[in-house]
Amino acid sequence: MTVAAQQIITPKPELAVKPEREMISIEDLSLIFPSKDGDVHALSNINLSIKSGDFVSFIGPSGCGKTTLLRVIADLEKATSGNLKVNGTDAQDARLNRLYGYVFQAPALLPWRNIQQNCALPMEILGLSPAQQNKQIDKYLKMVGLQDFHKKFPWQLSGGMQQRASIARALCLTPDLLLMDEPFGALDEITRDHMNIELLRIWSETQKTVVFVTHSIDEAVLLSTHIVVMSPRPGRIIKVIESPLPRLKTLALRDDPAFHALASEIRTALAHEHAID
Amino acid sequence: MKQKLFSLVSLLVIVIAIWYLAALLMNGNQLINNLERKNQQWTYSQVIAGAYDVKRPMLPAPHQVGQELIKSIIDKPVTSKRSLIYHAQITLNSTLLGFVFGSLLGILIAVGIVHNKTLESSLMPWVIASQTIPILAIAPMIVVVLGAVNITGVIPKAIISMYLSFFPVTIAMVKGLRSSDKLHEELMHTYSATAKDIFWKLRWYSAQPYLFASLKVAIAAALVGAIVAELPTGAQGGLGARLLSGSYYGQTEQIWSALIVAATLGSILVWLVGIAEKVLLRRRGGLDHA
Numbered sequence: 001m002t003v004a005a006q007q008i009i010t011p012k013p014e015l016a017v018k019p020e021r022e023m024i025s026i027e028d029l030s031l032i033f034p035s036k037d038g039d040v041h042a043l044s045n046i047n048l049s050i051k052s053g054d055f056v057s058f059i060g061p062s063g064c065g066k067t068t069l070l071r072v073i074a075d076l077e078k079a080t081s082g083n084l085k086v087n088g089t090d091a092q093d094a095r096l097n098r099l100y101g102y103v104f105q106a107p108a109l110l111p112w113r114n115i116q117q118n119c120a121l122p123m124e125i126l127g128l129s130p131a132q133q134n135k136q137i138d139k140y141l142k143m144v145g146l147q148d149f150h151k152k153f154p155w156q157l158s159g160g161m162q163q164r165a166s167i168a169r170a171l172c173l174t175p176d177l178l179l180m181d182e183p184f185g186a187l188d189e190i191t192r193d194h195m196n197i198e199l200l201r202i203w204s205e206t207q208k209t210v211v212f213v214t215h216s217i218d219e220a221v222l223l224s225t226h227i228v229v230m231s232p233r234p235g236r237i238i239k240v241i242e243s244p245l246p247r248l249k250t251l252a253l254r255d256d257p258a259f260h261a262l263a264s265e266i267r268t269a270l271a272h273e274h275a276i277d
Numbered sequence: 278m279k280q281k282l283f284s285l286v287s288l289l290v291i292v293i294a295i296w297y298l299a300a301l302l303m304n305g306n307q308l309i310n311n312l313e314r315k316n317q318q319w320t321y322s323q324v325i326a327g328a329y330d331v332k333r334p335m336l337p338a339p340h341q342v343g344q345e346l347i348k349s350i351i352d353k354p355v356t357s358k359r360s361l362i363y364h365a366q367i368t369l370n371s372t373l374l375g376f377v378f379g380s381l382l383g384i385l386i387a388v389g390i391v392h393n394k395t396l397e398s399s400l401m402p403w404v405i406a407s408q409t410i411p412i413l414a415i416a417p418m419i420v421v422v423l424g425a426v427n428i429t430g431v432i433p434k435a436i437i438s439m440y441l442s443f444f445p446v447t448i449a450m451v452k453g454l455r456s457s458d459k460l461h462e463e464l465m466h467t468y469s470a471t472a473k474d475i476f477w478k479l480r481w482y483s484a485q486p487y488l489f490a491s492l493k494v495a496i497a498a499a500l501v502g503a504i505v506a507e508l509p510t511g512a513q514g515g516l517g518a519r520l521l522s523g524s525y526y527g528q529t530e531q532i533w534s535a536l537i538v539a540a541t542l543g544s545i546l547v548w549l550v551g552i553a554e555k556v557l558l559r560r561r562g563g564l565d566h567a
Contacts, residue, residue, distance in 0.1 A: 076463055095469055102467040108460045112482045112561035121478065122468045153562035 022085075023177060023209045024050040024073060029082030031068060031235075041234030042068045046082070048228065048237060052176070055203055055210045055247075057220040058228045059266065065235020066213045066228075067181050073211065074102050074179050087176065098126060100177040101170030105185055107162035109154040109169075115141070116150040119169045126173065133172075140168040143202055160191040164198075171202070178203075178210045184219070193251060196222055204248050217270075221262050222249055229269045239269045293339050297329075300338040304328040307335055333527045345530035346537065358514070361538050367514040368503045369542065371431045375438020376499040380492060382439060383446025390447075391454040391480075392472070408444050412437065412502065417509040434515075438502035442495035446488070453487025454480045482561070489554040496546045504539060516542075 031043040043065045050056050058066035071077040072084065075091040086094035094100065101122075109118045116137055123133045141147050144164040154162055163183055170178060184192045196219060203210055214220050220227050225247060229239040245258055253259050305328040312319045329338045337345075346361070353360035386404065389396045416437050423433045457479050465475050507517025516539045523531035 074467055076466065095467065098469060100467070102464070104460060104464070106460060108458075108464050110461065110479070110482070114562065124478070125465075125468045125470045125474050155562070 020051040020053060022049055023052045023054070023087055024048070024211070025083070025085045026073075027083040029072065029079050029084055031065075031072060031077060032080045043072070043079070044234035044236045046237055048240070050209065050211065050226070052209050053207060054225050055212065055223055056226045056228060057212045057214055057224040058230055059214055059217065059220045060230030060270070061232060062215065063232040063235070064230040065232070066215075066230050068235060069230075070179055070181050070211060070213050074100060076102075094177075098122075098173055099175060100179050101173055101175040103163075103167055103170050103178070103180040103183045105182045107154065107159075107166040109162055109166060111154055114151050114153050115146065115157070115165050118154070118165060119172050122169065122173050136172040136174075137168075140171040141165075143171065143205075144168045144198065160187050160195065163187065163195070167199075167202075171206070174206075176209060178208050180210065180212045182213050182215070185215070192219070197251060199223065200248060217263050217266050218254065220266065221245070221259055222251075222254065227262075227266060229266060231270075238272075241265060241269075296336075296339050300334065300336045301325065301328045303335045304331050304338075307331065334529055337530045337533055341530050342533045342537065345534045349531075349534060350538075361516075361519065361534060364514055364516050364519050364535070365538050365542055368500070368507065368516045368539070371434035371503040371506065371515075372438055372496070372500045372546070374431060374435035375440075375502055376442050376496050378435065379439035379442030379499060380446050380495055383443035383491070383495070384450055384488070386443065386447045387450030387454060388476075390451050404444065404447055407440070412441060412505055413509070415440075416502075416506050420506065420509070434503050434506040437506040438499035441498040441502040445491040445494040445498065449487040449491030450484055453484030456487065457483035485557070485561075489550065489557075492550050492554075493547050496550055497543050500539065500543050500546060 026046050026048040029043060029046040030041070033040040033042055046069060058069060060066050068077060072079050073086060073091060075095040084091050087099055089097070109115075110121065113121065116134075119137045119141065120133045123136060128136075137150070138147070141150065144167055146161060146164055146168065149157065149161065149165070154165070157165065163186075167183065184195050187195065199210075200223060210223075212220075212223060214223075221243070225243050227241045227243065228237055229241065230236065231238050241262070243262060245253065245256075245262065305324045308324050308327050308331065309319060328334075329341070334341065349359060349361040353363075355362045355366075357363060386400060390400060391397075419436055419440075420433045423429070423436070461479055461483075462475070465479055468474075470478070503515070504517040504520070507515035508521055516535050519535040520532055523529065523535060
């Protein structure tokens with residue numbers, strides 16, 4: 001039996017959690033995209049608080065603004081109105097201080113750099129020494145299970161391995177906050193299960209705060225401590241559900257009645273909103 | 278490979294056959310006119326036999342050009358003023374000098390245009406206008422003006438090469454430097470990368486496939502520029518000078534062999550740029566991402 005399989009079956013004891021502080025606070029945030037045939041209300045009156053160490057998933061149908069909200073936190077979009085604080089500063093300062101690591105839906109690896117060079121990119125920009133860079137790269141490539149792939153180019157890796165490399169790249173800067181935009185959306189279900197468990201392991205080992213966008217209810221339940229259910233036109237939060245499940249979950253938990261109850265609660269919230277819509 | 282060779286050889290055979298036919302028609306007519314002017318009798322077999330052996334033919338036959346090529350490449354020492362290698366090397370010097378400076382200038386203009394909106398609107402019309410002026414009109418002026426300030430030899434010719442070769446590089450690099458993936462640009466944004474980092478770590482690499490495509494055009498244009506620069510100035514050396522003296526003295530074999538050497542030189546230069554492209558591509562992962 002492989003080590004990974006053992007991890008899936010045997011639950012680990014709860015790890016100590018750092019004292020909670022507010023990592024992200026959002027008050028009355030709205031974002032309007034002006035367009036020729038009327039303004040688009042991408043986000044409307046968003047209020048949300050995310051504590052450090054939380055694993056928060058944004059879930060909702062396409063067009064509900066879940067990715068947009070993540071991009072606002074990352075300072076890739078500017079809010080039209082409202083307040084946003086990331087670790088006590090505004091989003092731009094948080095970005096300039098390299099507070100977060102962002103994982104896109106696509107791996108976004110540079111095709112002319114091998115995996116090691118790709119992981120080195122953010123650290124080169126930050127100005128770390130090559131020795132420091134290599135130390136981080138070795139550590140995090142090992143963590144995502146790519147320790148033998150330093151010299152491979154992205155096209156020589158499968159989609160799942162590329163996405164793992166992009167997660168390692170984000171971890172190399174050891175950010176407190178990991179922002180992930182449907183990182184496993186393009187993967188097959190088997191690979192996705194595996195990646196979910198890996199992500200839970202990395203999260204519990206590194207004690208990071210994770211904000212995770214998904215459109216899969218199962219994935220949201222399996223990963224999150226908090227689930228933010230969103231609805232489109234205009235993009236808004238319907239409900240924030242705190243998960244009653246343990247922090248570190250296993251795939252076996254999917255057969256647990258508590259898992260089904262939570263999934264059903266999310267499904268009801270989404271369907272209820274759809275009926276009104 | 279076999280198929281490629283076959284099509285290459287059959288195309289060559291067809292071209293040579295057409296060439297022989299054309300030589301027969303053009304030189305044969307010349308021959309018949311000469312004989313009739315002298316009121317001499319002529320037969321077709323006599324004309325066919327004579328058409329490929331005329332002194333100063335209107336169109337020399339391939340074997341005549343071949344003989345001239347052997348005479349001026351193999352039989353003459355490389356240092357001789359009658360050696361085509363000697364002349365090709367003179368043209369090559371100004372071609373390469375003009376190509377290097379033209380490419381650098383082209384890249385520099387493109388970088389300026391991409392990073393500065395004002396430069397784009399002020400510089401681009403001049404860049405385009407520069408290429409609408411016939412090079413044959415401007416080449417003698419450049420040579421004469423520079424000659425007046427005692428700049429002669431390779432420099433004026435290289436400037437004309439540069440003038441022709443910067444343009445394709447500028448156009449391609451403006452597009453290439455703007456071709457980087459939106460996702461990669463956002464990635465750099467999340468790293469709070471400086472403009473310098475974005476240029477050297479992202480844009481410069483995205484532009485490379487465009488750069489090499491334009492370098493192939495630029496090096497061929499630089500060769501044309503160097504030859505044109507040798508034409509109007511009575512240059513003593515260079516393939517252009519060979520073309521000019523050939524046409525002065527009606528030495529059509531000399532003209533044709535200089536043309537063939539110029540074409541071969543051009544092919545080799547473009548091929549070399551292609552090799553450089555392949556080597557670089559292999560170093561950066563062996564996959565063309567563009």
